Amino acid sequence: MALGNLLARVSTRPLAARACRMSTQSRSYALSSYVVSPKELEEALNKNAPSPISTDPKVIPICAAWFMPNDPEKRTGIEAFKKKRIPNARFFDIDGVKDHESPYPHMLPTCDLFAEAMAKMGVTKHDELVVYDAEELGLFSAPRVAWTLRVYGHPRVHVLNNFKLWVEQGLPVETGPPLIPNITTYKVPTYNTDMVVKYAEMKTIGYDYGKEGAEEIQILDARSKGRWEGTEPEPRPGLRSGHMPGSTNLPFQELLDPKTKALLPPEELKKVFVSKNLDPAKPIIASCGTGVTAAIIELGLKEARFGSEDDRRFTNKRSDKDE
Template sequence: MAERTKWLVDTEWLEANLDNPDVVILDGSWYLPQLQRDPKAEFARAHIPGAMFFDIDEIADLSTDLPHMLPSPELFSTELSKMGMSNGQTVVVYDGVGIGSAPRLWWTFQVMGIKDVYILDGGLPKWKAEKRPVTDVIQTRAPGHFTAKLDHQAVRNFDDMLEAIKDDGVEIVDARSTERWRGIGPEPRPNLSSGRMPGSKNVPFQDLVDDNGQIKDVDFLKQRFVAAGVDLSKPIITSCGSGSTAAILFLALDTIGQKQLSLYDGSWTEWASREGSIIEKD
């Protein structure tokens, strides 16, 4: 069997651990508005037993109008403690498409210093296809004690990116569609120009995921980045539309052994709306 990322747990393992108090299951589903999917409503109708819903737009930095920006460690710690989470637990995250927004939640935990966090292989679609149990019962836990510590090296902001576009020793890799990256297709957010950051490379996140919602094997991932002209010997910053699917690239690059990795949290939504940014188009 082809080698795949170490950050996956399979559906069989999760079903066997549904009653394990040291395993916390989180539904991190999030969708672009034009998909007209309500992740909270879908969760309320059917979710993996014991799972809790993690709203990446609510447990976020709400002082900005940018979507689901990384929360402060203090806010993250407070909210997770309220949910009944404590340090030392194993966290399993999933979403409603397989590999969609779950990697963003996985990345968030990684950035907050929690390494014992995994993604459900195939997510909810695979779980349901295998006729595994779902429920509409909302799980509640007694308050826990969770403490986060932010890894500043894994996050990049606008000022960092202004420097990065001038640095030949850094790679910027964009997860958006090739049409949006080239500037010949529209952005899903109104009044936002498409295009790219100078020097960035393009690896659409869809290329890294199978039709069944599972991330592809290590050899394919490496070949795909190399084919896009990414120099894997350099530090890499991943970006996308709003910082969500950039985490799929982050996961894929981690899978192939890339150590110097960070993610541009504001991503294209911030870059294309800020004065001082440079936008290239074909």
């Protein structure tokens, strides 16, 4: 009897250890919706306070601050990050994590480069990431970074709506040079080709517009009306303004509250899409200049649940080296 009890105690120890590991990996995540409010993020961060000795999955704010190249104040994302950020946030550099061999800005990076960037930010595949923008812009480049994270298969990604409100609501911030996170091991991911429309396909869609038998694909252009019409110059020298045949102009600002610069509620988003005569039963492609603000349209479609997620794509191109 004593021997049986001893064996039972010995044999249950590894089982308990395995159960502990399983509970760590399958813990209930802090956030359930893709777009989260400042209050929701604050509560999630309080429940997942950072610990230097813990290896549990974490909720990590990711600053995606980025400014247009013709910004009159010459602001940069990294300067905005150092000036004011959510405590323990990491910085995702849109101009750095990209295809450096492409002549076009913001083309998707190789899988190896993406994994290296995530490791340097101290992120693991189990962490829950909440992407946010510069305070001044409200919602601008964070949807693009969140979309990029999803393209490379990070399982838990959210967008904060938004850092401007976070600051106005008096939630905690930190300033100055950030702490350098410990480098992690981030497994090189695969790339979800179903989320991206490549250049050759977009050319075919443009050439086939209006032809009998051509697929009815709705193209939404997030640029300003002037750039879409060709009456205003592009912010980058040498680029022509104007639009693809058959595209619909939907300046991304129409999806944001003009005062708070936050994404509109789902029902109001639906009204905007309906006002553009969009059909949720047909495929939708979001586009813009270099693939940043088009992600705001994609975010709005996702939040409003407008159309099938399988039929919503985004114009951007990754490096051909991984194909």
